[in-house]
Amino acid sequence: MEQLTTTVAAPRGAPKATVAGSQSEAAGSVTKRLSSELMTLMMSSSPGISAFPKSDANLFEWAGTIEGPAGTVYSGLSFKISINFPSNYPYAAPTIKFDSPCYHPNVDIVGGAICLDILQDKWSAVYSVQTILLSLQSLLGEPNNASPLNPDAANLWDKPEDFKSQVMKHYRRVDGSNA
Numbered sequence: 001m002e003q004l005t006t007t008v009a010a011p012r013g014a015p016k017a018t019v020a021g022s023q024s025e026a027a028g029s030v031t032k033r034l035s036s037e038l039m040t041l042m043m044s045s046s047p048g049i050s051a052f053p054k055s056d057a058n059l060f061e062w063a064g065t066i067e068g069p070a071g072t073v074y075s076g077l078s079f080k081i082s083i084n085f086p087s088n089y090p091y092a093a094p095t096i097k098f099d100s101p102c103y104h105p106n107v108d109i110v111g112g113a114i115c116l117d118i119l120q121d122k123w124s125a126v127y128s129v130q131t132i133l134l135s136l137q138s139l140l141g142e143p144n145n146a147s148p149l150n151p152d153a154a155n156l157w158d159k160p161e162d163f164k165s166q167v168m169k170h171y172r173r174v175d176g177s178n179a
Contacts, residue, residue, distance in 0.1 A: 030089050034059045037129045049133035051083060060085045063099075065174060066133060072141035073164040078174045081112075081136070083129070093123040096132065103163075103170040105143040105154035114139075115149045 038059075041051060051064030062083040068074025080099040086092045096119060097112035106115040118127060118135055148154035156163045 030085065030087060031059050033090060034085060034129075040128065041130050041133075044130055046130060046134060049130070049137055051081075051129055051133060054082075060087075060089075062129070064133060066137050066140070069137055069141045073160060073167055074140045077167070077171060080174055083132075090125040090127070093119045093127075094129075094132070096136070100172055100174065101170040103150070103153055103167045104140065105145050105148040105150055105157055106139060107153075108149045109153075109170060113149060115144070115147055117144075 034053075038052070041049075048067035048069065049064070051062045053059050054061045054063050062085075064081045064083055066079050066081060068077040068079075078100075079102050082097055082099050084095045086094065096114055098107055098114065099112060101109060102112070103109055107113070114136070116135060116139055118124070118132065143154070143157060145154040145157055153163070153166065156166060
């Protein structure tokens, strides 16, 4: 199969595009998107979720908090998460993990990894930090037991008292102390 290539000449005196320039523009675009999402999140009235950059110098690493939804075994509990955005965000999903131990069918109790379809094969560039946080909050009360990272938690889910006991056994308050 023959490949066709087209070369377009830049106007006389125009600077040549470089790979570094393209990467810089892409990083600027991601930074602009993340700044916009941060403002939206700060102005929103979504209860029980928050996230901010870990430092002013790096918009690509955020720390967040998710409160358990009312009416679930996680009600009244708060969990710390970390969010790392790739350089091609929003075209690739951020990496999110629980920093607080979270006993849940779709969370790895040791490493904090999360099994959530929108963070993997169902990712879309239309998702924002806010929609991700709301999805994670919803996941706390509505796990996908068909795809567990923690099979013990999935097996115990239908026994609320036993499940809550395990949640509290592993839980550490956001300030680091036991509940």
